[in-house]
Amino acid sequence: MCGIVGYVGEKQAAPILLDGLSKLEYRGYDSAGIAVFDGEKINMTKAKGRLKVLEEITHGGSTMPGVLGVGHTRWATHGEPSDVNAHPHLNRDGSIAVVHNGIIENYLKLKKKLVKKGYEFVSDTDTEVIAHLLDYYYDGNPLRAITKVMHRMEGSYALGIIFKDFPDELYAVRKDSPLIVGHTETGSIIASDVPAVLKYTRDVYFIENEEIVRMEKDSMEFFNVDEEQIEKEPVHIEWDVDAAEKGGYEHFMLKEMYEQPKAITDTFSPRIRGNEIVIEELNMSDEDIRAVKKLMIVACGSAYHAGVTGKYVFEGMARIPVEVDLASEFRYRDPILEEGTLVIVISQSGETADSLAALRESRERGAKVLGIVNVVGSSIAREADNVMYTWAGPEIAVATTKAYSCQLIALYLLAVKFAKVRGQISDAQVKEYIEDLKRLPDQVELLLNNKNKIQKFANRYLAAKDVFFIGRGIDYAISLEGSLKLKEISYIHSEAYAAGELKHGTISLIEEGTLVTAVLTQEDLFKKMISNIVEVRTRGAFVLAVTTEGNDEVKKAADYVIYIPRTNRFFTNSLAIIPLQLFGYYISVGRGCDVDKPRNLAKSVTVE
């Protein structure tokens, strides 16, 4: 996600800001900027692209005098990556500068109100709203203005703020987006992540939700949202830089798995208004939605697997026929795209060559394309007719986890929306689905916290030669993804089969000790799946079952059972995937593989 650095002290701020930002580069970003108060005014330099560009423009920061400043590396959410959308953002007379991580969910509403009051916006960002809102509430008391703004904002934020009127003070505040502050030998520093400050201090304060910090060169005061002063204790950081980049996790993949509850929330919450699902970016009227005759989902790898889940969800819930295809096949198979077909291209990077080609092919044939994309401003996002972003943040590990989970959420939101508009479900059902969505982050967290059980199990199978994943219906879709997670990072041969297909050939591959992972989350298919488990066990397989709480029957059939919490029958993949991700991860770790950068694989496949 974006990076924040801020400094107030006796040294020139700009070089410190640039240095801090460089330590946050690993998080991924598309533009960067800094704002420094030079004693008279706040000067700002911003540039799209690498931090190097900003360093060159400012000669390593030396051309920007001043000892108070904030800096930012941006991962675009609202608005394309560009100089103007890069942070910091200023209020109208340039006397307040803000950097922001997170998403302001009600920014459109706030923007409308501010525009009515005469504020002019220069960027497409949600952050600019904060700068103008601070301006609106500022009456000479920065703390008061900040708390008032906090009361108005919905969503997540970590902010670094400077006021021209207070040249010795740096402000920081957070809600649901990390932020740390610390004292250095020469001043005070804020950052969104530990690596940015390690060179200057190892004693930091972790800012908690809705806490505000006012810093001067050698003092620091903490406040709550009622402007009452609070006490905080510093924490000593023992990590080295490498561990700090991973937030203390051993690998990016593990860190990103742990980011799933937040990524899921970030993806659904801006699209839920009370008991309704509102997907503005879809740009489709109810009439347009009703006119859709068929969905064609096209993607590669894990994104394709999300699409397979989407097929079951859309067909089951909204009763729309869905075809899912691998982009590399679709583009060369002379696809039939009749009128009324909506093409959905799913991609984390937004740059996958085959997916992009499939998008172009579809548009040339006159079909409308909806992109479900994680990287804002990427090629697929730009070229699709409409784009629905997944708010997973940057994914560093090659094996996708949180972006895949967010793709599922985007598909659920669309399916519920389509089902409601097409009269397939009632308002009460929409409400239930929304409640189930809201429960998912905690349920995912619960499963992640159960990781030791899976690690123990994985350690028994480090020498496995072949692993099979079986499931029926939507559980087949998750088997595909579970199998890919295992093989791509552990180099163990693995395949997923629709359990009913076993008898048609695959079962001959089962021998004494073969590991079979059976996923059974669909109550109406439990019995069928248990028969399949018995079939493979009789032939010597060792069966790991992933099933829903309360399914006690399976204990008698399988060798080892992992339970996932209950949800509705369409959302189970979001839970079943967690133990499968952890399983792949721990096998890879146990085998000493390069978890985050598996051999022969690239994060973004921009060639055919």
Ligand code: F6R
């Ligand atoms: C597997 C994985 C890949 C990607 C695939 C598509 O863990 O990450 O299979 O899902 O290369 O990439 P995007 O989503 O960027 O189009």
